[in-house]
Amino acid sequence: SSDDESQASVKDIVPNYAFAFDIDGVLLKGGQVIPEAIQAMRYLNGENPDGVKVPYIFVTNGGGKTELERCRNLTEQLKVPVSPQQFICGHTPMREMAEQYNTVLVVGGEGEKCRHVAEGYGFKDVVTPGDIMKWKASVTPFRTLTDEEYRNSRDRDFDNINIDAIFVFADSRHWGDDSQIIIDLLMSKNGRFNTISKTFDEGPPLYFSHNDIVWATNHEQNRFGMGALRVMIEALFKQHTGKELTKVTSFGKPQIGTFKYATRVLEQWRKDVFDAEGPPQTVYFVGDTPESDIKGTNLYDDHVDEEWYSILVKTGVWQPNTEPRHQPRAIVNTVLDAVKHGMERSR
Ligand code: G3P
Ligand code: MG
Numbered sequence: 001s002s003d004d005e006s007q008a009s010v011k012d013i014v015p016n017y018a019f020a021f022d023i024d025g026v027l028l029k030g031g032q033v034i035p036e037a038i039q040a041m042r043y044l045n046g047e048n049p050d051g052v053k054v055p056y057i058f059v060t061n062g063g064g065k066t067e068l069e070r071c072r073n074l075t076e077q078l079k080v081p082v083s084p085q086q087f088i089c090g091h092t093p094m095r096e097m098a099e100q101y102n103t104v105l106v107v108g109g110e111g112e113k114c115r116h117v118a119e120g121y122g123f124k125d126v127v128t129p130g131d132i133m134k135w136k137a138s139v140t141p142f143r144t145l146t147d148e149e150y151r152n153s154r155d156r157d158f159d160n161i162n163i164d165a166i167f168v169f170a171d172s173r174h175w176g177d178d179s180q181i182i183i184d185l186l187m188s189k190n191g192r193f194n195t196i197s198k199t200f201d202e203g204p205p206l207y208f209s210h211n212d213i214v215w216a217t218n219h220e221q222n223r224f225g226m227g228a229l230r231v232m233i234e235a236l237f238k239q240h241t242g243k244e245l246t247k248v249t250s251f252g253k254p255q256i257g258t259f260k261y262a263t264r265v266l267e268q269w270r271k272d273v274f275d276a277e278g279p280p281q282t283v284y285f286v287g288d289t290p291e292s293d294i295k296g297t298n299l300y301d302d303h304v305d306e307e308w309y310s311i312l313v314k315t316g317v318w319q320p321n322t323e324p325r326h327q328p329r330a331i332v333n334t335v336l337d338a339v340k341h342g343m344e345r346s347r
Contacts (some may be wrong), residue, residue, distance in 0.1 A: 014274045015054050017282040017346040018266055019044065019339065022253075023060035023074075025288030025316020026335050030218025033077040034315055036336035041080040043339050054343065055270050055280070058082065059262050061210035061226075061252040061292060063090040064109035064170030066117050086269045090209030090226075090252040091169045093261050095121035097207075101164040103127060105185065105204075107178050108226075109170035112152050117169060127163065129174070129181050131156050132193070139184070139193075140177040163191035168208045171226055179233055182206065186237055186245065200241040206233070210252025212292055216316035253287075254296030256303060263304070282307040284342035286335055288316025290324040298326060309345075311338040 021027060027037040044054045058074070067084040074082040091114075098118075103125040106118045118126045130153035133145050145153065163185055172178040186203040189195040197203060208230050214222035230250065237245045252258055263279055270276040285308060287293020297310035312328035313335055314320045324331075332338050 013052065014270070014276040015052055015346065016280050017054065017284065017342065018270065018280040019054060019056035019342060020262060020266065020283055020285045021056060021058050021335065022285075022287035022289070022293050022316075023058060024062055025216030026286055026313055027058075027074075028077065029216055029315065032218060034335065036315075036334040037077075038079050040334075040336045040339045041078050043336065043343075045080060048343060050347070052343075055266070055274055055276075057086040057088070057262060057266050057269060059088045059253065059258065059285075061090045061212050061215075062170075063092075063114075063117075063209050065113050066120055067092060085272065086265065088258070088262055088265055091117065091167075093251050093257060094118075094167060094169070094207065094209065097165075098122035098124070103161055103163050103191075105129070105132075105163050105166045105181070107166065107168045107182065108172050110173070111149075114169040118167065127156060127161070128153065129178055132158060132181055133177070136193075140180055143174065143177045158193040161192070163193075163204055165191075165204045166206045168206070168226060168229065170209065172229055175229060175232070179229070179236060182233055183236055183240065186233075187241060200243045201246065203247070205247040205249065206245070208248075208250040208252075210292070211250035211254075212252075212289060214317060216288055222317050253289075253292040254299060256296070256300060259296055259300035259303075259308070263306075279306050282309055282342075282346060284309050284311055284338065286311045286313060286338040288313050288318055290318055290326045290328070294324065294328045295326040298328075309342070311341060313338055 044056055046053045067087055071082045071084050071087050098121045104123050106114050106126050108114055115126050115128050130149050133140055134153040135158050166182055185191050187196055189197045189202045191204040208226055211227040212225040213227040215225040217223050234245050267279050285297040294310045294312055297308045301308035310328040311330045312318055314333050318324055330341055332341055
C-alpha cells in the first residue's frame with residue numbers, strides 16, 4: 001500500500017489482536033469529533049507504554065457519501081490518515097448486489113450523493129424519488145422540488161419503466177414523500193408506477209442499509225434513524241393492504257454478513273499494511289448501540305473461532321443508568337478507555 005496510509009511503515013511486531021470502531025456515538029457526535037477519539041488513534045499508532053502499533057478498521061451503519069469522501073472527512077477529524085481499505089459503511093455491502101438488478105430506486109442522503117454512490121458501485125440504472133416527482137408532481141401532493149432538485153433530477157418515463165429493487169442508502173430527508181413513493185412501488189405489479197397488485201406480493205424487494213431505530217447526534221436525546229423509517233413503512237403497508245411486508249431486508253450491524261465482511265476487510269488490511277497472514281486472535285469491537293454493535297459482535301463471536309470482544313462506551317446511544325439489551329464484555333467511559341482496556345487485556 002502507499003505511504004499515505006495511516007498505519008503504513010509498521011512492519012515490525014504485529015499484535016495478535018485488532019480493533020474495530022463504530023463511528024457515531026463512539027468517535028463522532030453530530031458530525032463533531034469526540035476529543036478522546038483523537039487520543040485513542042494516537043494510542044493505537046504507537047503512543048502507548050509498549051510503543052506497539054495496532055491494526056484497526058471502522059464499521060459504521062451510517063452512509064450517504066462515497067467511502068473515499070467519508071474517509072477524507074475522517075482523516076481530518078481524527079488527525080490520522082483513514083483509508084477506504086479499512087472502512088465499511090452501511091451501504092458498502094450493497095455493492096455486491098449491483099449485478100442482480102437492472103433499474104433500482106435509491107432513497108436517502110443529500111442531493112444526488114446516493115445516486116452517485118450507487119452508480120459508483122456499478123448499479124446499471126439508478127433512479128431517485130426526485131426523478132419520479134419530476135415526471136409527475138402529483139405523486140407527492142405536499143412537496144414541490146426546488147429549482148436545484150428539479151435540474152438535477154432526470155427526465156424519465158415511469159409509465160414504461162419497471163423498478164426492480166428499492167435501496168434506502170442513507171437517512172431519508174423527506175419521510176412522507178419517500179414513504180409514499182416506496183409504498184406505491186411495494187403495492188405495484190413488478191415495480192411499475194400506477195399499477196396495483198391484487199395480491200400485494202408482486203412489488204420489488206426493499207433493502208435498508210441498516211436497522212438502527214435511533215442514533216446519537218449532538219442533541220441531548222437520541223434521534224430517529226433508518227430503522228424507524230422501516231417500522232413506519234411496514235406499519236403503513238400493513239394498514240393499507242392488510243398484508244405483512246415480506247420482501248424487506250436490512251444490512252449493517254447487527255447482521256452477521258456485515259461482520260463477515262469486516263473480517264475480510266481486516267484480514268486484507270493486516271496483510272497489506274502489517275504483513276500479517278490470517279485474522280487476528282481477538283477483535284475488540286467498540287460501539288455505543290447495544291442493539292447493533294453489541295448484539296452483532298456477541299453473535300459473531302459465537303459464530304467464529306476467533307474472539308470478538310464487545311466493548312460498550314457511554315458517549316452515545318446507550319444510557320448509562322439503564323440495562324443494555326445485549327450485555328457487552330466490558331463497559332467503559334470513552335473510546336480511549338476502550339482502547340486501553342483491550343490493549344491491557346491482550347498484553
Ligand atoms: O445513521 C447512522 C447511525 O444510525 C449509526 O452509525 O456509526 O453508530 O454505526 P454508527
Ligand atoms: Mg454508533
